[in-house]
Amino acid sequence: MTAKDIIHMNELDHSRFKSWGFSQDFCVTCGLCSSSCPATGIDGFDPRKLIRMLSLGLESEVVASRWPWICTLCAKCENVCPMEIDIADAVRRVRSLRDRDKVPGNIHKGLEAALETGNNLRLPKDDYVFILEDVAEEIAEEPGYEGFTVPIDKKGANILTTIHNKLVNTHTEDLKHWWRIFHAAKEDWTVPSENWEGTNWAYFTGDDEAMKIMTGRIVDxxxxxxxxxxMWPE
Amino acid sequence: MATRSGFEKHYPEVFEKFEFVTVFDLLIKYIKEGRIKLDKTRFKGPATYHDPCNYGRKAQKVFGHGYFDEPRWILSQCVENWIDLYPATMNQICCGGGGGTLVNSYNEERTYYGRRKMDQIRATGAGMLVVPCHSCHGQFNSIKKAYDMEGLEVKYLWELVADCMIV
Structure with a gap:
């Protein structure tokens, strides 16, 4: 917001976010949050300003602002907040008010892909299984790991794991660490062939309905x- | 974090039916039960450890337990010489890659965000940074060049364990 965007008193609506349970109206404007935040100053952002905008009901301004997306939801601000305002959750809620096609970058697109195909990459099942088996064969060639295979969809296994999409994309070597550990520990584990996505970008976009669908798949x-x-997704 | 929050909100019945384990508790179980054996002499260090927001500060607030001691115990089984960052645990500084910032296209902002974290790491003199989070791992590798710290080896905690295993 710049000086030319002065807000007039009659544009304020103190009741606009009253129903939100983040204690945002308790803010005493002490500034501890702003002092603690590593993002303070980036593009004019600081958490105190954002919380004040909620208290003043400046909905269109806060939703259109880049601030909620500069914030990493790290919660350092609320850790020092004397009024115990749930600042990170409030920021996430503001994110949820953005039109979905205006969510920046790939977070909503990745989530949409996951909802439609079971993973953020739209990676077909055959390709996914090929990658897992290929990496497993590489491990099996290492001394001490002879006979290693990847137990996909193993019924009755002790531990279920999920996959972070980057591990079947650009970082397949990083699949091997846990697999080596499971082999050495003689663990009875498995990984699903479909809906294997371990990330839940609905957490980032503020989309609670999608979050329910993504977590429900793990329950299934x-x-x-x-x-x-x-094993909780890493 | 997202999965556990989602279960608590939408599927609380699963906590009666199934067991749940974090990466930390599972590694500790394997080590304590002797199911994996580790060689502490492979990495000389000094190493350091970064507390991810979700496993630490946010887990403490949302679930009543922050994973601070567990990863440090595991690290101690792998490397003798490691130094904590300052500040750490509840007052830790975010790497800058959380909350979806790695994939929301705000790359310049995200890189700048990491400046205080990189200063902390530099101050320890560590050549290896151990993290238990995919986002933190991605962020550090993405920004280390911008801070003239290309030599910093960023390692997953479980990667370090796997690399120290005697098989």
């Missing part, structure tokens, strides 16, 4: 594969 895997334990 646990039930269908009759696993005992879920």
């Amino acid at each position: 895997h646990m039930n269908k594969l009759e696993v005992k334990t879920l």
